[in-house]
Amino acid sequence: MTHPIDILSALLDDELSPEEHSTVTSHLEGCAACSADLAGLARVRSWVRALPEQEPPVPLVPALRRPPRWIWAAASAAAAVLAIGLVVSPARPEVFDLDTLAGQHTARVVVAPGISSIRGPVGGP
Amino acid sequence: MPDHAIPTWEEVARDHGRRIYNFAYRLTGNPDDASDLMQEVLLRVRRGLAGYTPGSFEGWLWRITRNAFLDDVRRRKRRPTVALPEDDRTAFGSVSEPEDVLAETRLPEHLQQALLALPFDFREAVVMCDVVGLTYDEIAEATAIPVGTVRSRIHRGRKMLRGMLE
Numbered sequence: 050m051t052h053p054i055d056i057l058s059a060l061l062d063d064e065l066s067p068e069e070h071s072t073v074t075s076h077l078e079g080c081a082a083c084s085a086d087l088a089g090l091a092r093v094r095s096w097v098r099a100l101p102e103q104e105p106p107v108p109l110v111p112a113l114r115r116p117p118r119w120i121w122a123a124a125s126a127a128a129a130v131l132a133i134g135l136v137v138s139p140a141r142p143e144v145f146d147l148d149t150l151a152g153q154h155t156a157r158v159v160v161a162p163g164i165s166s167i168r169g170p171v172g173g174p
Numbered sequence: 175m176p177d178h179a180i181p182t183w184e185e186v187a188r189d190h191g192r193r194i195y196n197f198a199y200r201l202t203g204n205p206d207d208a209s210d211l212m213q214e215v216l217l218r219v220r221r222g223l224a225g226y227t228p229g230s231f232e233g234w235l236w237r238i239t240r241n242a243f244l245d246d247v248r249r250r251k252r253r254p255t256v257a258l259p260e261d262d263r264t265a266f267g268s269v270s271e272p273e274d275v276l277a278e279t280r281l282p283e284h285l286q287q288a289l290l291a292l293p294f295d296f297r298e299a300v301v302m303c304d305v306v307g308l309t310y311d312e313i314a315e316a317t318a319i320p321v322g323t324v325r326s327r328i329h330r331g332r333k334m335l336r337g338m339l340e
């Protein structure tokens with residue numbers, strides 16, 4: 050009998066048809082080579098699944114709200130400051146505004162209370 | 175989320191933003207690229223929700239995510255690893271392994287490096303399956319390839335990872 054090595058991953062993922070499933074499992078009972086292959090694939094699968102989840106650096110939910118008008122004024126002021134060469138300390142991002150990103154795509158507006166900075170080219174409205 | 179419901183953009187961002195970020199992070203190994211991609215995907219989702227017809231939401235969302243990723247790769251003129259032809263099965267045959275590695279785990283850095291060494295098509299399939307948690311059908315819909323090809327890519331990707339890590 051041929052060894053069903055090409056569908057062992059699908060067995061682990063429970064993605065086989067009932068017919069394939071019974072064929073493979075009965076083969077595995079009598080085949081040490083395929084059983085060893087299956088164990089190796091199961092290890093790799095568990096390693097990838099155990100990779101630590103990464104935290105997105107940009108908060109998602111604050112981006113949903115359009116910032117109040119004073120923030121736009123602050124952002125414009127920051128742009129003006131940058132234009133004459135002064136550096137404004139970057140703050141930890143609190144808001145990234147989706148409307149701005151949608152409109153200008155290359156701009157990223159980062160605003161925190163009292164401190165504002167703009168990175169990247171910013172187009173006028 | 176039930177397939178018949180049309181989610182709001184807020185729900186997509188809240189419920190899926192982290193998964194989108196982790197997908198991009200594992201494909202690129204780079205937090206900045208992953209963050210840019212997550213924002214781009216959320217923009218596209220917001221634009222696309224108006225035209226979304228209830229169906230397989232996962233397939234729809236991950237098709238957008240994948241296309242955004244590939245567009246980004248093209249824009250940066252940085253190609254994903256060249257894919258092997260589907261019938262190139264000789265290079266990664268099954269290898270019997272000593273049993274003493276059975277219980278070992280692998281450091282995330284080593285695993286990430288091995289993922290990045292995979293041809294793009296295989297890396298993508300493995301990440302969608304094992305990091306994002308999609309079914310084979312959902313991966314097939316997201317990548318517009320037959321489900322049999324999804325099965326083959328996941329299997330061969332895992333075999334290559336095993337060859338690199340064991």
Ligand SMILES: [Zn+2]
Pocket residue numbers: 051052053076080081082083084
């Ligand atoms: Zn066998």
